[in-house]
Amino acid sequence: MTIPETETETEETHVTTGATVWLTGLPSAGKTTIAYELAGRLRAAGHLVEVLDGDEIREFISAGLGFSREDRHTNVQRIGFVAELLARNGVKALVPVIAPYADSREAVRKRHEENGTSYVEVHVATPVEVCSERDVKGLYARQAAGELTGLTGVDDPYEEPEAPDLRIASQHQTVQESAASVYALLSEKGLA
Ligand SMILES: Nc1ncnc2c1ncn2[C@@H]1O[C@H](COP(=O)(O)OS(=O)(=O)O)[C@@H](OP(=O)(O)O)[C@H]1O
Numbered sequence: 001m002t003i004p005e006t007e008t009e010t011e012e013t014h015v016t017t018g019a020t021v022w023l024t025g026l027p028s029a030g031k032t033t034i035a036y037e038l039a040g041r042l043r044a045a046g047h048l049v050e051v052l053d054g055d056e057i058r059e060f061i062s063a064g065l066g067f068s069r070e071d072r073h074t075n076v077q078r079i080g081f082v083a084e085l086l087a088r089n090g091v092k093a094l095v096p097v098i099a100p101y102a103d104s105r106e107a108v109r110k111r112h113e114e115n116g117t118s119y120v121e122v123h124v125a126t127p128v129e130v131c132s133e134r135d136v137k138g139l140y141a142r143q144a145a146g147e148l149t150g151l152t153g154v155d156d157p158y159e160e161p162e163a164p165d166l167r168i169a170s171q172h173q174t175v176q177e178s179a180a181s182v183y184a185l186l187s188e189k190g191l192a
């Protein structure tokens, strides 16, 4: 069978080194913004990219789950499963998801290791004071007003990664600088 020329060209121009890049951090830390900025840069360089946005995942794959420790763990394992599938098949799976518990994140890392799939952990380490000022979705204000409990980093735990591949102090950087630092890390690791 003759492969149409256009398909051949498409295959040749795509970078197919897959990896999961997990951006963990507090609400409003900058996870989603950095993920989409990085996605644009990677796509421009020919990478296959998917962003597994926490809000979208909770609407579909994790519909019905809340924010208890158990539900957050289940949510993170489901996302980790999908990310690993994508990464194993040549996609850069960018995951801007809080993932507040170290054991949940470790289980995802282990699953990647078992499958020989690259996994990169980025801690978007914006301090809670800055996050609550940004308050992109108004969650910090709602918590302060007593309309919401169990907000990560305020009255619910966030276990900081002890040894992430990269820690980003987004309060001292532009979005472009933060995304560039993740891109540079991927380059160092031979993934970009
Ligand atoms: N109680 C509480 N704590 C933390 N976050 C909350 C809560 N209620 C709603 N939200 C919003 O839910 C968004 C998705 O959360 P995640 O799936 O990333 O959380 S988790 O990893 O399962 O803990 C998360 O998105 P981001 O703000 O982008 O981090 C929050 O905006």
Ligand SMILES: Nc1ncnc2c1ncn2[C@@H]1O[C@H](COP(=O)(O)OP(=O)(O)O)[C@@H](O)[C@H]1O
Residues within 6 Å of the ligand: 025, 026, 027, 028, 029, 030, 031, 032, 033, 034, 096, 134, 136, 169, 170, 171, 173, 174, 175, 176, 178
């Ligand atoms: N260096 C930076 N990296 C990421 N976001 C930043 C940075 N500096 C300022 N911001 C701002 O912080 C906010 C982060 O929101 P968002 O990405 O939705 O956070 P999260 O996904 O962690 O909840 C955005 O308004 C973004 O423009």
